[in-house]
Amino acid sequence: MAVRGVTAEFRRGQLTAIIGPNGAGKSTLLRALMGLDAPAGGAVTLAGRPLSAWNRRERASRLAYLAQGEGLPPGTRVRDVVALGRGAGQWRWGLLPPLVLEQEEASAVERAMGRTDVLNFAERRVAELSGGERQRVSLARALAAEPDFLLLDEPTNHLDLGYAAELTEYLRCEAAGGVGVVAVLHDLTLASQADWLLLLHGGRVLVQGTPEEVLTPANLYTAYNLRAEVLRHSGRLIVIPAAGGRGHAP
Numbered sequence: 001m002a003v004r005g006v007t008a009e010f011r012r013g014q015l016t017a018i019i020g021p022n023g024a025g026k027s028t029l030l031r032a033l034m035g036l037d038a039p040a041g042g043a044v045t046l047a048g049r050p051l052s053a054w055n056r057r058e059r060a061s062r063l064a065y066l067a068q069g070e071g072l073p074p075g076t077r078v079r080d081v082v083a084l085g086r087g088a089g090q091w092r093w094g095l096l097p098p099l100v101l102e103q104e105e106a107s108a109v110e111r112a113m114g115r116t117d118v119l120n121f122a123e124r125r126v127a128e129l130s131g132g133e134r135q136r137v138s139l140a141r142a143l144a145a146e147p148d149f150l151l152l153d154e155p156t157n158h159l160d161l162g163y164a165a166e167l168t169e170y171l172r173c174e175a176a177g178g179v180g181v182v183a184v185l186h187d188l189t190l191a192s193q194a195d196w197l198l199l200l201h202g203g204r205v206l207v208q209g210t211p212e213e214v215l216t217p218a219n220l221y222t223a224y225n226l227r228a229e230v231l232r233h234s235g236r237l238i239v240i241p242a243a244g245g246r247g248h249a250p
């Protein structure tokens with residue numbers, strides 16, 4: 001059992017970060033929210049309806065997902081990968097000619113590429129990109145769906161400091177515009193900019209609440225077995241692990 005006893009609500013207009021140590025169950029929870037893994041018990045509901053009652057197409061227009069370490073078709077052009085986010089699900093990756101999109105669909109693809117700064121290599125093939133560039137293409141693919149909820153598993157993976165900070169700002173903007181953003185994050189300083197945090201430990205919710213409520217030295221010690229200081233700087237929380245901080249009570 002990877003996750004048990006989780007009761008949580010993810011709202012539109014809110015950026016929620018799921019945090020916790022390796023193996024805590026974060027990806028499993030996100031996959032259950034996306035309907036990729038069915039829970040053995042309990043239920044996931046979307047807008048009051050069980051997720052299983054939504055058909056695939058409806059679900060795809062409401063939920064977009066970025067998997068951890070997502071593989072992309074190496075021989076496919078960036079623009080065509082991003083277009084997959086617009087319901088081109090039946091299209092077998094890289095094997096069919098580029099999809100001709102309606103104007104509205106094509107605009108959504110361009111917008112997503114603009115937001116993730118991939119327009120300048122839109123015609124290149126995935127195999128020719130760096131890890132960070134590929135991550136931005138994956139993100140653009142998820143954003144192109146312009147869904148109600150964005151479920152992102154470690155979206156800052158491979159991103160340099162600048163893009164990671166920009167991404168967090170962008171996710172905050174999306175949330176302010178009414179999207180429900182749920183992101184698994186390892187960087188607690190980035191996570192502290194979320195509206196709501198869910199701290200998982202051993203497959204259970206150790207604590208959920210505002211960043212101030214969750215990011216306390218005591219909670220971090222319980223979850224990560226790590227002594228850490230939590231500082232406030234310019235209205236932000238910064239988590240600093242103590243030297244040799246593993247295994248000592250705060």
Ligand SMILES: Nc1ncnc2c1ncn2[C@@H]1O[C@H](COP(=O)(O)OP(=O)(O)OP(=O)(O)O)[C@@H](O)[C@H]1O
Nearest residue numbers: 001002003020021022023024025026027028029068
């Ligand atoms: N397909 C699977 N079969 C068996 N066990 C699995 C499977 N996927 C995950 N697990 C186990 O379930 C637990 C939770 O895994 P999960 O990937 O959800 O953790 P996580 O919090 O996302 O970790 P990380 O930070 O390392 O990505 C782990 O102990 C993992 O080994």
